[in-house]
Amino acid sequence: MEDFAALIDALIYTRSRNEKLRLIAEYLRTTADPDRGWALAALTDGMDFPAVKSSTIRTIMKERIDPVLWSLSRDFVGDTAETASLLWETGQIGASGDVEAPPSVSEAVAILSAMTRKTAPVELPALLDRLDAPGRFALLKLATGAMRIGVSSRLGKVAFAQSFDVPVEDVEEYWHGLSPPYEELFAWAADGEAPPDIANLPTFRPFMLAHPLEETAVDMADYAAEWKWDGIRVQLVHAGGETRVYSRSGDDISATFPEMLGALTIPAVLDGELLVRGNVQGGEAGPGKQGGAASFNALQQRLGRKTVSKKMLSESPAFVRLYDALLIEGEDVRTLPWEERRKKLESFVPRLPASHFDISNIVKADDFEALAEIREGTRDDAIEGLMLKRRDSAYIAGRKTGLWYKWKRDPLLIDCVLMYAQRGSGKRSSFFSDYTFGCWNGDPDAGAELLPVGKAYSGFTDEELKKLDKHVRSKTVNRFGPVRETDKSLVFEVAFDSVHESKRHKSGLAMRFPRIHRVRWDKPVHEADRIEALKSLIRD
Amino acid sequence: MSAPFSWIRSEPWGIHVVPADAWVDPGKAVDRALVTHGHADHARGGHGATVATPETLAIMKLRYQTGEGPSGGETTPVQYSETIRLPGNVDATYIPAGHVLGSAQILLEHAGERVICTGDYKRRADPTCPPFEVTPCDILITEATFGLPLFTHPPIEGEMAKLMERLAAYPDRCVLVGAYALGKAQRVIAELRRAGHAQPIYLHGAMEKMCRLYEEHGIELGELRLVSDTPKDEMRGHIVIAPPSALNDRWSRRLPDPITAFASGWMHVRQRARQRNVELPLVISDHADWNELTRTIEEVNPQETWITHGREEALLRWNQLHQRRARALALVGREDEDE
Ligand SMILES: [Zn+2]
Numbered sequence A: 001m002e003d004f005a006a007l008i009d010a011l012i013y014t015r016s017r018n019e020k021l022r023l024i025a026e027y028l029r030t031t032a033d034p035d036r037g038w039a040l041a042a043l044t045d046g047m048d049f050p051a052v053k054s055s056t057i058r059t060i061m062k063e064r065i066d067p068v069l070w071s072l073s074r075d076f077v078g079d080t081a082e083t084a085s086l087l088w089e090t091g092q093i094g095a096s097g098d099v100e101a102p103p104s105v106s107e108a109v110a111i112l113s114a115m116t117r118k119t120a121p122v123e124l125p126a127l128l129d130r131l132d133a134p135g136r137f138a139l140l141k142l143a144t145g146a147m148r149i150g151v152s153s154r155l156g157k158v159a160f161a162q163s164f165d166v167p168v169e170d171v172e173e174y175w176h177g178l179s180p181p182y183e184e185l186f187a188w189a190a191d192g193e194a195p196p197d198i199a200n201l202p203t204f205r206p207f208m209l210a211h212p213l214e215e216t217a218v219d220m221a222d223y224a225a226e227w228k229w230d231g232i233r234v235q236l237v238h239a240g241g242e243t244r245v246y247s248r249s250g251d252d253i254s255a256t257f258p259e260m261l262g263a264l265t266i267p268a269v270l271d272g273e274l275l276v277r278g279n280v281q282g283g284e285a286g287p288g289k290q291g292g293a294a295s296f297n298a299l300q301q302r303l304g305r306k307t308v309s310k311k312m313l314s315e316s317p318a319f320v321r322l323y324d325a326l327l328i329e330g331e332d333v334r335t336l337p338w339e340e341r342r343k344k345l346e347s348f349v350p351r352l353p354a355s356h357f358d359i360s361n362i363v364k365a366d367d368f369e370a371l372a373e374i375r376e377g378t379r380d381d382a383i384e385g386l387m388l389k390r391r392d393s394a395y396i397a398g399r400k401t402g403l404w405y406k407w408k409r410d411p412l413l414i415d416c417v418l419m420y421a422q423r424g425s426g427k428r429s430s431f432f433s434d435y436t437f438g439c440w441n442g443d444p445d446a447g448a449e450l451l452p453v454g455k456a457y458s459g460f461t462d463e464e465l466k467k468l469d470k471h472v473r474s475k476t477v478n479r480f481g482p483v484r485e486t487d488k489s490l491v492f493e494v495a496f497d498s499v500h501e502s503k504r505h506k507s508g509l510a511m512r513f514p515r516i517h518r519v520r521w522d523k524p525v526h527e528a529d530r531i532e533a534l535k536s537l538i539r540d
Numbered sequence B: 001m002s003a004p005f006s007w008i009r010s011e012p013w014g015i016h017v018v019p020a021d022a023w024v025d026p027g028k029a030v031d032r033a034l035v036t037h038g039h040a041d042h043a044r045g046g047h048g049a050t051v052a053t054p055e056t057l058a059i060m061k062l063r064y065q066t067g068e069g070p071s072g073g074e075t076t077p078v079q080y081s082e083t084i085r086l087p088g089n090v091d092a093t094y095i096p097a098g099h100v101l102g103s104a105q106i107l108l109e110h111a112g113e114r115v116i117c118t119g120d121y122k123r124r125a126d127p128t129c130p131p132f133e134v135t136p137c138d139i140l141i142t143e144a145t146f147g148l149p150l151f152t153h154p155p156i157e158g159e160m161a162k163l164m165e166r167l168a169a170y171p172d173r174c175v176l177v178g179a180y181a182l183g184k185a186q187r188v189i190a191e192l193r194r195a196g197h198a199q200p201i202y203l204h205g206a207m208e209k210m211c212r213l214y215e216e217h218g219i220e221l222g223e224l225r226l227v228s229d230t231p232k233d234e235m236r237g238h239i240v241i242a243p244p245s246a247l248n249d250r251w252s253r254r255l256p257d258p259i260t261a262f263a264s265g266w267m268h269v270r271q272r273a274r275q276r277n278v279e280l281p282l283v284i285s286d287h288a289d290w291n292e293l294t295r296t297i298e299e300v301n302p303q304e305t306w307i308t309h310g311r312e313e314a315l316l317r318w319n320q321l322h323q324r325r326a327r328a329l330a331l332v333g334r335e336d337e338d339e
């Protein structure tokens, strides 16, 4: 437990991602099973011990310390686990005076799992008595399943891959089929044993990803083109009688889209874009006219929900536009060339309910110039651009150069005025690098005001950042906590992918993926764009 | 005969010693100020006369031009253990408080009644000032900066070891230690020297004069260099000390990949350290922790305790639980010290 506690504290005080990775990897390499597996589970997913809640800790503490002193302390610290770890006085229990050795992580997990609401008030203090303050903090955080120390499950997996020098895609693939303390996973990665068998489990398989096309032109004899849809990338899995929907990051989002669960009942792993039905968009997709997607805004309403109302299900039902398959009827087709996978997918899709699935059409173009023309002509808001896929490529996890390209539509541009700035994080914490900018709500020469329309923290060079930072510091007119208001004398040319109506912003508009395209040191602010100009770019 | 202790009053601007018309650590300019130590929430300029230890007067001269020129007012130096007679038959004795160089508790005696204003204090050893002396009295007016039971400051040796370990582990970086410019910075340097750290220590410009003042008072700080005079690469593998406000400031860009440390009692609480973007929290405090506060009240054993700045409620509650008379004073301008 001491090593785990030291790791937790080191992670809390470490800002750099690389350093966090190094710390976790080091711990995993030097710690034995099953401790390291439990630690990894605690760091990434959090563990649930139903008998130990924050309220359990509060109750225990109020019996050991004056309730008024407890409350004053808890209010100051702001965290129950930390307050208890600091206020704990050891040795109140062991009357004999001997102190038991600190528990290992796995021993602590075993004791916590065995606790009931009845026994916790006695067993938890006994456990705490065996630990020092950092150990108590780590234990209570572990017990209440609320680490909140800036370690995402992705970070945990990358650290695992780094510590044993195995591909992170493989880790992703096996991870989902296993449960803590992941002994098979360590046996495979650390001791070179056979990989865990996950064939019959509805687990996530890592996605194949695309590079931006940039300046490259490709030969259409080698590549096929598809529309790039403006939804969310999902993986649908059916195995062992269960269906799951996974997001790009491998998170299980089945509960958010329950209508998809009954729609796939044949063992398969499918790759596609999740969209919601609408009648406005998708009309342009190819000669066969592939209709029916609503704007991303409509989809946005459904994201992140743990439960979905009937009304939502009937008003904005989800469907998946398929473009690839990893497994079909239990057969792993990832090693086949794209062309053959596509054929298999085309013959498979008719077996799925049309209400919930269609197939993303191929965009036919004789050569690259023709394709460029098609891309230019697209005005459909459900389309973000084109995907180019090498016809002979296997389905390879991760982002391998030359196989898949995304070719987005040219970004939209608008001139905005810098209004507020905030410090960045990590390496940028001494720079004002997060910018909020606005457009005029009328004629600036006739007294119009600026209304914020977006925020960006990328798109500039380090040199430009230094200049921008200097600008913010010398042009500050107001401070609101960490935020500086500037004198509104600088124009940004802002690039963004699309713009939508939004009730959340005063301007009534929200941009997608805004970034600083150019800093217009030369441009007078009254020449910046007006809200109406931005509004006219809405393509709903 | 007037009512017991009616000669001493708590006012929003400080403790008023009525017969002497003198104020202890007043928050505004007064005719006669009795100053416990040089920190900004206790000492200020503009008083007609300032009574303090010679060290505190030197600090106030540096910071507030106290005693200099016609506007600096008069000064009366009082040595530790020395008693001076104030108007109105009030005797004042300055007793070491162990907080920073020159810091004193002030014992006030009048009509057979004894009142002590501790100012800020601690009960730990500090190579830069003499230790706190327990002195009996009737009313103890105590600080309560770390007046919550969760505050138990660890031994300083362990914190110094953490600092040196980190320094050794990253020879290509420097460790930037945020430390309050009066007291904490010099104590950290002196403790580093005590722990055998003989390399030069690099200072933010705002620290320089106070360090020189400490040296003039016989506190050896070893070789100190200014960051502003030093090429970046020379500071790799070294310790840099700066005021807390400089930690995340652009000033720090001139340092070679600094690891941010902060020497403060507040670092005991993780969230406080994270708020400050601190990578290496060093729990080093010049104030009494909870045990020191309560132990001091028990040892001094006054009839009544008055609690000035900090977290008064918890200490008040402790007194109540231990059947001790106490009350909290509402003094203005005494926020959490950037300790
Ligand atoms: Zn002080």
Ligand SMILES: [Zn+2]
Residues within 6 Å of the ligand: B039, B041, B042, B119, B120, B143, B309, B337
């Ligand atoms: Zn103070």
